[in-house]
Amino acid sequence: MYNLSVPISDEDILQLKVGDSVSLSGVIITGRDTVHKWMFDTFIKKTRQPEADDLEIYQAIKPLLNAGALYHCGPVVAGLETGDYRFVAAGPTTSIREEPYQSDIMHHFNLKAVIGKGGMGPETLAACHQVPGAYLHAIGGAASLIAQTVQRVIDVHKLEFGVPEAMWVIEVKDLPLVVTMDAHNNSIHAEVKTRSMVELEKLFAL
Amino acid sequence: MCDLTHNFIELIRLTSTDLPPDVEQALTEARDRESPGSAAKSAMDTILQNVAMARKNSTPICQDTGTPIFYVQHPEGWSTQALREQIWTAVAEATTRTYLRPNAVNAISGVNSGNNLGDDAFPTIHFEEVKGDELIVDLMLKGGGCENVGVQYSLPERRLGAGRDMEGVRKVVLDAVHQAQGMGCAPGVLGVAIGGDRGSSYYGSKEALFRKMDEPNPDPQLATLEERLTEEANQLGIGPMGFGGETTLLGVKIKGMHRLPASFFVSVSYMCWAHRRRRMIVRGSEILYL
């Protein structure tokens, strides 16, 4: 079991191997489909002009993502009326939908850890090697348990994207994760997919 | 007719925060099958701890509370319009109480309605008039991650060499499990419909998921197929969360339907381990939650 804290150093990342358990603490940001597209279109590909508070938010999240962690999560949040936010349920969402954006976002922000579920593809794996970074798998559906690791909600950006799609800045303590893609080009997801294909072919041949 | 709004809120709370006993039992058995010290075992431990914690704190088991799908069986004389309005009110209130996450997103404008009320299909409510004097309401919360790995095949399916017979059905179902890997939050339960048209077939595959884990298919041929598919899917070794392991599926539930001579659809709905389904029965002044 490795204890990681944000900011995450290169040495931290390089020692991680697929299958390792990790306990993560520190300030992280949630972001899913809308956020990835917004980051990519506005600041990386620049196919869209920054509008309203875009630049301000960019300045606010940049230092947090630098050597930081992005969590693919659309939480259930209490206290929406008062602004006294509290995470009620906060498991990971399926990461593969962000595959078209993830590698560029990791490079752009010097992002060290991507947290989600289900794993990601070859481009993200390559980015894990180059940045270097790692993909940390949270237990899908373990939402109440993960919400307990959220110590406080520090800020929220782009709430107009909707509660699940907003960028929540949170402080976590001992968030339980498993390394499933490391900086050494290993992916449990690719391995299991290949191995299960062999089994599938055997079953088809019966 | 009495106002059932607060009972619907309780049904939603129970469904979102307390996993049915048969599902929890299947998860416990699955945990015991994984080898000590494996990532699969620790995933199952976390899952079971989470289930207990959600129940104790009355918080959602999973943050994706999905599409609320209601099946209402009502005796003659009940107003479906009144029931629909009560369900809508309950859904919005349950969202305020954080039993549900605001999930209804207008696909054209991208705007989240904020209260889980979208259109006639969100929440989904099916009504059926039945004999007798009990009102039976089944609720299922079907999350997006597992919904996305659902798939419909049209047999014959060339790529897999799957013809229009039970062997062809077996092949496409195993293919669906392989495609899904851990992305539907394995270990899950498959609802499979054989036959129907594209719409009714998917609908049937969801209906099949209401059958309890320990309740075998009444049709002996389908019961055998369900067992075989569960066993073979587990041989794939995808395991909890796709980490590799013994249990890839907790079970398979099949519904046989009729089809047109020209069509042969097999629809697979993947339900994640967070198989949230509950039933409420209104019998006179008595109200039961199962």
Ligand code: SF4
């Ligand atoms: S697939 Fe199920 S358990 Fe996983 S995140 Fe979605 S609703 Fe939750």
